[in-house]
Amino acid sequence: MQLIGDNLRCVRGGREVFADLNFRVASGEAMVVTGRNGAGKSSLLRVIAGLVHLTGGQLSLDGGIPEASVAEQAHYLGHQDALKPSLSVAENLQFWAEFLRIEGSIEIIPALQAVDLQPLADLPAAYLSAGQRRRLSIARLVAIKRPIWLLDEPTSALDVASQGRLAKLMRAHIAGGGMIIAATHGPIGLDNPRELQMGPQ
Amino acid sequence: MSAFVSLLKRDMRLAIRVGGGALMGAFFFLIVVVMMPFAVGPDLGLLSRLGPAILWIGALLASLLALDRLFATDHEDGSLDLLMMGDMPLELVVAAKAVAHWLTTGLPLVLITPLLALMLNVEPKALGPLMLTLVVGTPALTFIGLVGAALSVALRRGGLLLAVLVLPLTVPVLIFGVAAANTAIIGPTPFGPPFTILCGLSLMSLVIGPVAAAAALRHGLE
Numbered sequence: 001m002q003l004i005g006d007n008l009r010c011v012r013g014g015r016e017v018f019a020d021l022n023f024r025v026a027s028g029e030a031m032v033v034t035g036r037n038g039a040g041k042s043s044l045l046r047v048i049a050g051l052v053h054l055t056g057g058q059l060s061l062d063g064g065i066p067e068a069s070v071a072e073q074a075h076y077l078g079h080q081d082a083l084k085p086s087l088s089v090a091e092n093l094q095f096w097a098e099f100l101r102i103e104g105s106i107e108i109i110p111a112l113q114a115v116d117l118q119p120l121a122d123l124p125a126a127y128l129s130a131g132q133r134r135r136l137s138i139a140r141l142v143a144i145k146r147p148i149w150l151l152d153e154p155t156s157a158l159d160v161a162s163q164g165r166l167a168k169l170m171r172a173h174i175a176g177g178g179m180i181i182a183a184t185h186g187p188i189g190l191d192n193p194r195e196l197q198m199g200p201q
Numbered sequence: 202m203s204a205f206v207s208l209l210k211r212d213m214r215l216a217i218r219v220g221g222g223a224l225m226g227a228f229f230f231l232i233v234v235v236m237m238p239f240a241v242g243p244d245l246g247l248l249s250r251l252g253p254a255i256l257w258i259g260a261l262l263a264s265l266l267a268l269d270r271l272f273a274t275d276h277e278d279g280s281l282d283l284l285m286m287g288d289m290p291l292e293l294v295v296a297a298k299a300v301a302h303w304l305t306t307g308l309p310l311v312l313i314t315p316l317l318a319l320m321l322n323v324e325p326k327a328l329g330p331l332m333l334t335l336v337v338g339t340p341a342l343t344f345i346g347l348v349g350a351a352l353s354v355a356l357r358r359g360g361l362l363l364a365v366l367v368l369p370l371t372v373p374v375l376i377f378g379v380a381a382a383n384t385a386i387i388g389p390t391p392f393g394p395p396f397t398i399l400c401g402l403s404l405m406s407l408v409i410g411p412v413a414a415a416a417a418l419r420h421g422l423e
Binding site: 046049050051068071072074076078079080081082083084086087091095096098099100101 | 219277282285286
């Protein structure tokens with residue numbers, strides 16, 4: 001499976017965010033997107049996730065499920081955690097797992113264990129700290145299998161131990177034939193990722 | 202289908218929990234209708250003639266009350282992004298949210314109507330037809346309002362804009378809803394024709410509402 005961006009161009013709010021962007025990521029590979037603030041890293045991830053219109057160029061996925069779009073085969077971890085404060089930790093995860101599932105089973109408990117949130121499963125999400133909210137969003141990626149992970153600053157708000165756990169999850173995803181595209185300002189613990197530099201150096 | 206049901210369940214659960222505001226619509230309805238006799242005066246004949254109209258206006262305003270937050274909360278916390286990334290078409294996502302909204306806001310309105318009808322001196326024999334018009338008509342209000350909610354999703358103070366956009370579109374529903382209810386009280390025209398038109402309007406909005414709302418949400422993508 002291979003995700004190919006060909007000559008991508010994106011215009012948001014009348015301003016050109018990026019143009020002539022080319023990349024190629026295959027299964028079992030990670031790509032780190034770097035660049036200054038405002039260089040278009042988040043926009044690129046949102047374009048791939050189908051949340052922002054592509055102004056020009058072509059985004060295609062070789063392999064994968066042919067009748068499903070790229071967005072339906074991707075997990076998007078954005079700046080917002082998509083959690084409802086009045087639902088418990090387990091209910092939040094259970095809902096997203098049920099909603100995002102295409103096929104396969106739902107594994108809530110192992111996913112919560114993977115981010116070390118299982119003791120808090122019955123706590124309303126309103127009482128979670130920023131890092132715990134982040135970890136609960138990451139649990140979504142584990143609970144439901146989707147081959148492409150789009151991570152926007154995945155390590156923000158995470159403590160050192162959680163960053164280590166995230167790195168382990170990412171390496172396991174890559175080893176299982178998954179694909180990761182991460183926008184980041186620093187190292188996130190991936191081995192030899194491809195690099196995509198956006199905007200001026 | 203399981204995604205539809207789980208979204209429906211989530212939205213209903215959110216509505217009945219803290220800060221969800223499921224019963225706010227019903228309480229608003231109650232207070233509007235209770236205030237009315239004070240404004241109109243103790244003329245029982247007048248009240249019973251105005252009864253269906255008052256109940257319908259109350260139901261209309263109450264069902265719009267919570268509607269502006271329908272997509273706005275999901276937009277603010279990032280849930281809307283993920284809702285768009287499921288394999289369920291956005292039209293069905295929107296429809297599931299609307300059904301959940303009706304079950305937690307519209308249905309309670311219908312259920313407390315008999316109590317309020319007593320206060321407005323509506324004859325018991327008119328109660329059945331009146332409730333029937335509300336059961337059929339309130340989904341139309343929700344599904345028309347859905348479009349306004351989708352259009353004003355990114356606006357911080359979308360509530361007022363929503364009312365301005367949506368209220369004119371609900372005029373036909375209001376006309377035939379009140380007309381059908383009145384036939385049972387004042388007569389002499391039969392209940393059937395206005396009620397059938399109300400059913401038609403309702404069915405039409407069930408189809409057009411989700412499609413238009415999904416298009417509005419997609420257009421707002423940026």
